[in-house]
Amino acid sequence: MEFPTKVIGDKAYIRVTSDLDTETAGEALRSAFNEVYEQGKRTVILDLSGAQIINSYGIGKVLMCYKRLKAENGVLMVKPLDGFVKETFELLMLDKLLPIDDSTSQ
Amino acid sequence: MSVGANPPCILLADGNEQSREMFGSFFAGRGWSYEVVPDSSAMAGALEKGTYDIIIADVELSGQDAAGVLRDILAKHPSQAIIAVSPNATYEDALKMFRSGATDLLARPVDFSWLERIVQQIVFSRRNDERERATYRFVTSERAEMRFSCADLARLSSISLPLVGRLAESGMLSQTDALKIRLAVQEAVLNGLEHGNLELDSQWKEEIEADGSDRFSSVRRQRLADPRYADRFVYVDLAFSDGCLEITVRDEGMGFLNAHVVQANGRLDSLACSGRGLALMSSAVDEVRFDRNGSVVTLMKRLHERKSTEDYGS
Numbered sequence: 001m002e003f004p005t006k007v008i009g010d011k012a013y014i015r016v017t018s019d020l021d022t023e024t025a026g027e028a029l030r031s032a033f034n035e036v037y038e039q040g041k042r043t044v045i046l047d048l049s050g051a052q053i054i055n056s057y058g059i060g061k062v063l064m065c066y067k068r069l070k071a072e073n074g075v076l077m078v079k080p081l082d083g084f085v086k087e088t089f090e091l092l093m094l095d096k097l098l099p100i101d102d103s104t105s106q
Numbered sequence: 107m108s109v110g111a112n113p114p115c116i117l118l119a120d121g122n123e124q125s126r127e128m129f130g131s132f133f134a135g136r137g138w139s140y141e142v143v144p145d146s147s148a149m150a151g152a153l154e155k156g157t158y159d160i161i162i163a164d165v166e167l168s169g170q171d172a173a174g175v176l177r178d179i180l181a182k183h184p185s186q187a188i189i190a191v192s193p194n195a196t197y198e199d200a201l202k203m204f205r206s207g208a209t210d211l212l213a214r215p216v217d218f219s220w221l222e223r224i225v226q227q228i229v230f231s232r233r234n235d236e237r238e239r240a241t242y243r244f245v246t247s248e249r250a251e252m253r254f255s256c257a258d259l260a261r262l263s264s265i266s267l268p269l270v271g272r273l274a275e276s277g278m279l280s281q282t283d284a285l286k287i288r289l290a291v292q293e294a295v296l297n298g299l300e301h302g303n304l305e306l307d308s309q310w311k312e313e314i315e316a317d318g319s320d321r322f323s324s325v326r327r328q329r330l331a332d333p334r335y336a337d338r339f340v341y342v343d344l345a346f347s348d349g350c351l352e353i354t355v356r357d358e359g360m361g362f363l364n365a366h367v368v369q370a371n372g373r374l375d376s377l378a379c380s381g382r383g384l385a386l387m388s389s390a391v392d393e394v395r396f397d398r399n400g401s402v403v404t405l406m407k408r409l410h411e412r413k414s415t416e417d418y419g420s
Contacts, residue, residue, distance in 0.1 A: 021263075021264070021289075021292070034317070053285075053289065055289055055292060055293060055296075056293055056296070056382040056386055064314065068314070084282075084285065091386070091389050092382055092386075
């Protein structure tokens with residue numbers, strides 16, 4: 001499993017195309033993040049619209065990306081969320097931590 | 107395989123008159139009940155009025171893209187079985203139809219003996235499901251017990267909980283609550299596996315290597331290959347009785363409720379390396395109870411009143 005990435009200017013986009021609740025999906029996110037991180041991108045936007053379900057494992061992987069960026073004054077953003085994923089972010093107060101990117105890019 | 111005295115009921119959607127006649131003659135010869143429509147809008151109309159065991163639909167049906175037609179039908183009737191009929195049945199066709207939710211794919215010229223076999227299989231399975239649903243209208247108590255080794259659990263992407271599905275189908279749980287309960291059980295099982303049986307420390311998730319890997323994941327892999335850890339079991343017991351669903355997840359480790367898991371002020375720390383699973387569990391059920399230092403987790407959910415039998419379809 002691979003999640004597609006795209007770089008536009010100084011921003012990198014990662015499109016999560018499956019539920020984020022397994023080790024395989026978590027590894028796909030880590031690998032996609034590493035790819036853009038190694039290109040020097042420090043503003044990364046996650047598009048989670050392809051995920052209907054996220055669990056604590058998936059959240060852990062998202063936060064790992066957040067922490068690596070924050071350590072270098074970078075920022076992790078998310079495209080507008082909906083459904084169960086949005087509910088989970090709100091429950092875990094991640095909506096306060098990760099800004100929404102509501103631009104039409106990507 | 108027999109479908110008994112209740113013959114298959116088919117909706118055939120086919121734009122070709124000659125083909126419709128061939129199918130119709132085959133269905134009539136088998137004593138099956140059927141209706142024939144020539145295009146996708148007539149098919150939508152027929153589905154408004156009646157229910158069918160199987161829709162047999164020509165992928166070149168006029169009016170709309172075949173994949174879109176399938177998706178529209180399944181959005182309204184998620185358990186509808188659909189056999190797509192394609193002039194070519196190429197690999198690409200098959201992939202497109204299966205991704206759109208087709209149950210099976212037939213190539214033209216149609217092999218009617220093969221069609222008969224597919225229809226019998228689908229209808230046999232549907233009749234079994236109907237019998238199960240009919241029985242479940244009157245069940246007031248049920249128990250289920252499952253046991254998994256660590257090695258097997260680590261390979262599973264999710265655990266199926268048929269009892270929870272049956273409660274949702276009977277209206278005692280909403281579909282959303284059923285999803286949340288499945289995820290809560292996954293969280294409890296994952297805790298039992300990783301923090302209980304494999305004795306992994308959540309703090310190791312913070313120890314990240316240059317390549318982005320973490321100590322937690324590497325020790326997890328090592329211990330899953332070590333029989334001292336991997337041969338331990340996780341037990342999942344489900345019991346539905348007296349309007350309450352109780353799910354107990356038990357592991358054979360030392361327990362995972364270390365001091366850092368539960369925040370001292372009772373509030374969740376979004377950035378902490380642990381505790382999110384517990385928050386997800388708590389949000390899904392009415393009560394979460396921990397015993398034996400977290401080696402036994404009990405999730406309790408009060409259920410809605412059962413739907414009256416009149417609320418069920420046939």
